Amino acid sequence: MGKDKQFVVIGIGRFGRSVATTLYNSGYEVMVIDHSEKEIQDIADEVTHAVQLDARDEDTLKKLGIRNFDIAIVAIGDDIQSNILVSVMLKELGVPTVISKAKDALHGRVLEKVGVDRVIYPERDMGIKLAHSLTSTNDFLDFIEISPEYSIFELFAPKEFINKTLGRLNLRARYGISVIAIKSQEEIIAGPGADSVIRQGDILIMIGSNKDIRSLPK
Structure with a gap:
């Protein structure tokens, strides 16, 4: 992977934070998105851009220029419905590679069916x-x-x-x-x-x- 690749990480729980900061510290440009103002404030100095918004809002993602990112990582944890919805929207908006976190095998199969490029299981x-x-x-x-x-x-x-x-x-x-x-x-x-x-x-x-x-x- 070249250092010109741009990443967006959506959902700043423990897993999302770890992925975002590791990529940033490895020299990549990383934007993080989360609905929590506190989470965004806490990570703002550890990534390239930190944006507070509801990632389920398709118009807001469009205005953010989400399709310009090479790889999106959907790290939304407990809310499976939001995780799937955001993953689908990112593919429809033209993000080349969407990687999504799955809670279990059933969740993972749904993500695969809706066209996610790679499903990851952090706990496993x-x-x-x-x-x-x-x-x-x-x-x-x-x-x-x-x-x-x-x-x-x-x-x-x-x-x-x-x-x-x-x-x-x-x-x-x-x-x-x-x-x-x-x-x-x-x-x-x-x-x-x-x-x-x-x-x-x-x-x-x-x-x-x-x-x-x-x-x-x-």
Whole structure:
């Protein structure tokens, strides 16, 4: 995914907040929408744009230029009816990719039938994440499965990487892995260059195939 992609996240519960802030910290442009003034105020400094409105209002979404966003994530939680309605409207308004959070399998099947591009199950996926973390030989802190083959993952920099530049490590050639951000105690470097040096204690946010991830040094 290029850094020119624009994301909109609708519904700022725990899951929506996590997705929005992770994308923003990885260097993407992110708009969040929620009906709660408090939620919008709380997240305003952590994303590109934060807008308080009722996402079920089709005219308001049109005026907002919602069709200009590449990917919409519908993270509305408890209100299944609103979740489905907003998902349908986003597809009808021309958003290329709509990803919606489902509460259970039945909800997920409805979302698939109305044309949502991808359905995610955060509660189920948390169980998968836990299983991966318990059986993995790497110190993964978190990962997001973006397809059955590829994931974005977060881990402490392996010893072999310390005090070396990304150019010298050449991770894309050696492992098929790309570093999309480096988190240190002082800052987050989004889209680090070849001259970026990895230090002790740094956390790397990387993207690659699940097969290649397992070949990384510990």
